Amino acid sequence: MLLRLLPYHLRLAARSLRRDPGLSAAIVLVMAVVAGLFCTCVMHYLRTHGPPPPVSSDLHHVEIQHTWSSVRGALEGTSAETNVLALRMRISYPTYRALAGSGIPARQTATFRARLLVQPPDGPPARVLPADVDPQGCASRPRNARFVNADFFSLFTVPLRYGAPWTGQDEARGEPVVVLSKVLNEELFDGANSVGRTVLINGRPHRVAGVCAHEQPFVPEWDRAVTGSSQDLLYLPFPEHQRLAAYPEMPIHMAPAGPSYRDLLDSDDVLFLTYWIELTTPAQRQAYARYLAETLGARGVPYVLRDLAQLRQSLRQPHGAISFFLFVTSLIMVAGGLITARLLLAKGMARRDELGIFRALGAPRGSLFARQLLEALLLSVAAGVASLAVSWPAAAAYNHAVADTDIPLALSGAAFAITFAATVAVGVVCAIFPAWRAADRAPTIAGRGAR
DSSP states (O other), X not given: OTTTTHHHHHHHHHHHHHHSHHHHHHHHHHHHHHHHHHHHHHHHHHHHHSOOOOOXXXXXXXXXXXXXXXXXXXXXXXXXXXXXXXXXXXXXXXXXXXXXXXXXXXXXXXXXXXXXXXXXXXXXXXXXXXXXXOXXXXXXXXXXXXXXXXXXXXXXXXXXXXEOOOOHHHHXXXXXXXXXXXXXXXXXXXXXXXXXXXXXXXXXXXXEEEEESSOOOSSOTTOGGGTTSOOOOEEEETTHHHHHTOOBSSOEESSOOOSSHHHHHXXXXXXXXXXXXXXXXXXXXXXXXXXXXXXXXXXXXXXXEEEHHHHHHHTOOOOOHHHHHHHHHHHHHHHHHHHHHHHHHHHHHHTHHHHHXXXXXXXXXXXXXXXXXXXXXXXXXXXXXXTHHHHHHHHHHHHHHOOSOSXXXXXXXXXXXXXXXXXXXXXXXXXXXXXXXXXXXXHHHHHHHHO
């Protein structure tokens, strides 16, 4: 019966809202403001702890286990602190050569990040400016460059807007190619299709093979140690690092290494790259496990082979300040709901004569109760949509004012869906008591008050 009369009650609820535009606007405003604050925190939370981007489910990683005594010894006499994620994910170049020499994985990639000078061929001469000087021109400061193998883009599902990644054959031939990030392509080529154009990297010309479609994830699966830092702006074939003599960003020195680039590559005590393999069948996993036992186990090197699910569980992002702020904004959301409840009570008091007339004409209490909830539902839906007017500018202001990373805070569909659902839920739940009070109106009392 109530469902058949739902359109009728919705029309009455909408008319009731128009009768008290001031109270209705106040309710929507209160809920929209608190929902916008809540949405801003949800955006921050999801970028760190939300569902990760899709990657190959057959990815595996080998962790070389270092004792804390060796780590403390390497840092003794310095003020440096160990990046635990980097220590657990990264390996030395000789270890990488040993792990990559099995021929077993279906696909594999090594990766590390370095700082390189990048400019278009017709740009000004590249020069390094001090960090405290405002750079003029797109080529005046080093950029984050990531060296990867050709399989990287398919293993980690990095989609390209223009062009395509280089191939394994291009990599073997030493082709000077590069894939630009969305950010760098917008800066160098105004976001146009730059495939086939040339950029100078440390003074060497490289052909643009492709352009990424999206910003880098806040938590890059391929190198969790750089979570929340500035994103990778260009991707180069892994062998290119030797031609460019690209020194890795923030290597972990377990023991002193020589001054030359060759000393870096020959040292088993400098951890700077991450190595990933794809093992698609049980037979491959067993074969690679045997290979590790023969290669590392025989030398007494402690290691752990993990698949992607185990690695994510082992290296979960710790819940920090954003979790606390999400809790606080949830309380603010509830407080906004309580304010809404008081406004709805006032609205019910102002309409007591009208409700009494409905009761006198035979309207059951359940019908009036449902109508008040429908009014709260309409107000909550409007507030959920209006929360965009708060969360969107808040995200834009954060991206403009906070320079901790160049990965922008974005209003995702998941963040809006969570905010919208929470706004409607809080609005309806907090309307239950005012709706019950409004429906609990005796027709005789309402009638006498109307005379």
